Amino acid sequence: MQTKVIKFGGSSLADAEQFRKVAAIVKADPARRYVVASAPGKRSGEDEKVTDMLYLCHTLASQHESYEAVFSKIEARYREIIAGLELAYSLDEEFQKIRAAIDKQTTPDYLASRGEYLNSLVLAKFLGFAFIDAASGVFFNEDGTFDDRHTYKALSALLSAETYAVIPGFYGSLPNGSIKTFSRGGSDITGSIVARAANAAIYENWTDVSGMLMADPRIVNNPRVIPEITYRELRELAYMGATVMHEEAIFPVREARIPINIRNTNAPSDPGTMIVSQSDTIPEDTIITGVAGRLGFSSITIEKDRMNTEVGFGRKVLGVLEHYGVSFEHVPTGIDTMSVIASTASITPNRDAIVGRIFRDTSADSVTVEGSMALIAVVGRGMVSAKGTAGRVCTALADSGVNIRMIDQGSGEHNILLGVDEKDYAAALNAIYEEFVHES
Numbered sequence: 001m002q003t004k005v006i007k008f009g010g011s012s013l014a015d016a017e018q019f020r021k022v023a024a025i026v027k028a029d030p031a032r033r034y035v036v037a038s039a040p041g042k043r044s045g046e047d048e049k050v051t052d053m054l055y056l057c058h059t060l061a062s063q064h065e066s067y068e069a070v071f072s073k074i075e076a077r078y079r080e081i082i083a084g085l086e087l088a089y090s091l092d093e094e095f096q097k098i099r100a101a102i103d104k105q106t107t108p109d110y111l112a113s114r115g116e117y118l119n120s121l122v123l124a125k126f127l128g129f130a131f132i133d134a135a136s137g138v139f140f141n142e143d144g145t146f147d148d149r150h151t152y153k154a155l156s157a158l159l160s161a162e163t164y165a166v167i168p169g170f171y172g173s174l175p176n177g178s179i180k181t182f183s184r185g186g187s188d189i190t191g192s193i194v195a196r197a198a199n200a201a202i203y204e205n206w207t208d209v210s211g212m213l214m215a216d217p218r219i220v221n222n223p224r225v226i227p228e229i230t231y232r233e234l235r236e237l238a239y240m241g242a243t244v245m246h247e248e249a250i251f252p253v254r255e256a257r258i259p260i261n262i263r264n265t266n267a268p269s270d271p272g273t274m275i276v277s278q279s280d281t282i283p284e285d286t287i288i289t290g291v292a293g294r295l296g297f298s299s300i301t302i303e304k305d306r307m308n309t310e311v312g313f314g315r316k317v318l319g320v321l322e323h324y325g326v327s328f329e330h331v332p333t334g335i336d337t338m339s340v341i342a343s344t345a346s347i348t349p350n351r352d353a354i355v356g357r358i359f360r361d362t363s364a365d366s367v368t369v370e371g372s373m374a375l376i377a378v379v380g381r382g383m384v385s386a387k388g389t390a391g392r393v394c395t396a397l398a399d400s401g402v403n404i405r406m407i408d409q410g411s412g413e414h415n416i417l418l419g420v421d422e423k424d425y426a427a428a429l430n431a432i433y434e435e436f437v438h439e440s
């Protein structure tokens, strides 16, 4: 039988009604064997996430304040789920253990991990699946990095002993046995690790949107869902701020070439977005896969006559940035000019010193810093075979009155990076989206 690993986010498991949707999805396909669960998320805009409440309990306890009111709210969340599912099941013993751990000043990681742990116990009960504790199958090294060798060996063995199982997301254990979590949103990573350990045919990541959108819906009105995207395109869009899941989650499955399918628990018949290692299909009516961007960049432009003949010039400039801990995003160059684009936040504290040092080290004719730049990436594997894409981008921006401060086409030809004024950011995104996507 084919194996599918299926991960549900916090909003998909926020209350009993959501649990029922999850069970219907899992039971609809016998290949959906291993389920990775998040902690209960928000049920509405003003609601609290269980994970946030657990962190709050830790903070209160460490300040010697009462955590009882918050902890009771957490208990109530689970009790409500269990009652709503009409399960003959009690977590009282677990709650007692957690309380005792808080009183003994447990770590924030242990406490935060209990959100996924308890939710997975309930889900396993409801589905009639085995429960596999992530603490015995997901491991970290002493320095906190993920221990892949140990994990895949242990986890594969645990999984192969069960036909159907629920595994809590977000945490694992350190060599000394104590609990460690991934960064926030880390259940996505666990899902990917489980998919790899189970050698799954697919990693289904169920959330509350019907896939990844071609553009930010806060800026572009009703953007389309991306039907299929490669890992590489996803990395580029994610780097520019477009996210549907934890950035680290693609690595375990990417290495094993397991596709990820982003799906919507509240609209299970929507096909969602497929994230694949390679794709030969290009949507018929658009050659771009998506467009995304970020605000908050500055450019440092250095001019010097005959710069192009000076060996080591770039190294000197980048050496100054390294000295001040500035990580650069991009380095467009001309014949006698070189620009370095970096986040404004990283330049600002040492701006004058950086300019002075570049002058000193390179004997430049001029060094200027300009802020308020937005970077935009137009990404698409379809651009490789299409002619004139950069021209279309430039024309669309010019027609919308947007000045391009920088443009660069990646040598892989599947992305175009643009720098525009922050004030033009929204207009630029809309102009590019409309140029390439025509609603029928």
Ligand code: ASP
Residues within 6 Å of the ligand: 009, 010, 038, 039, 049, 051, 052, 115, 169, 170, 183, 184, 185, 186, 187, 188
């Ligand atoms: N519950 C954790 C968080 O809120 C992990 C997750 O949901 O992926 O960050």
